[in-house]
Amino acid sequence: MPPGPRLLMCPPTHFGVEYVINPWMEGNLASTDAATAATQWNALHAGLARLAGIELIQPGDGLPDMPFTANAGLVIGDVFVPSCFRHAQRRGEEPLFTEWATHYGFTVRKLPDGMHFEGAGDALLDRGSPRLWLGHGPRSDPGVEAGLAALFDIETVALRLVDPRFYHLDTCFCPLAGGWLLYYPPAFDTDGIGAITARVPESRRIALSEQDALAFACNAVNVGRSLVVNQASASLQATLRAAGFEVIETPLGEFLKAGGSAKCLTLRLDES
Ligand code: ARG
Secondary structure: OOOOOEEEEOOOOOOOOOOOOOOOOOOOOOOOOHHHHHHHHHHHHHHHHOOOEEEEOOOOOOOOOOOOHHHOEEEEOOEEEEOEOOOHHHOOHHHHHHHHHHHHOOEEOOOOOOOOEOHHHOEEEOOOOOEEEEEEOOOOOOOHHHHHHOOOOOEEEEEEEOOOOOOOHHHOEEEEHHHEEEEOHHHEOHHHHHHHHHHOOHHHEEEOOHHHHHOOOOOOEEEOOEEEEOOOOHHHHHHHHHOOOEEEEOOOHHHHOOOOOOHHHOEEOOOO
């Protein structure tokens, strides 16, 4: 595998909102424009290609959510843990992503049969300490924590997601380089907030407004000191700049209709 940051992306050839499995998709059936989606995705790809090597997986016909490669599985080192989707509509993606990972040279390690797990959508490595943050509730099962703890020697922290709009951890929580954390506190219960505040010092926590959270500002791709996002308010951008980050906005409105944005459209492949 080549050195340096690497991301997996999937062209939006067959992208669309063809069913409703999250609140964002409601009212958006068949409302996406293929040309606009392609333009937005190409701009994201071009922006990210300046920061990281991009690998592509061939899109599957009849799999309109496959561009959201964050849900392919979880990568740690040379291990790929495949997803087991909650909703039948996305299960056809599972063999395609596993086949891709095998060809790419990953060792595939599965969670117990039938355990729902939506990959890097619900499993995020801390960028300051050896720690794996896990979201559960709407999509991934709580048992994933024990399943992954049996595979990896790393601290795991389970966070229950309580707002249906923020149904994957990567929609409301984003660990950043240097141990910073972007998050939307109302998406978590009291225990979750306790687990977060016990581990990330206040000086490193950046709590988002609802407006920024709804614009998917937590769904950021962080490579080094750069952050690529759909949109972030002027005040959030100022806070991030003061923390040493460069914010690059790239509009992804067509993908928001499906409930995803920049980070969901990528899978980090060089995780140690
Ligand atoms: N429509 C997709 C779904 O509901 C969007 C996935 C977004 N991915 C993410 N990692 N948040 O599954």
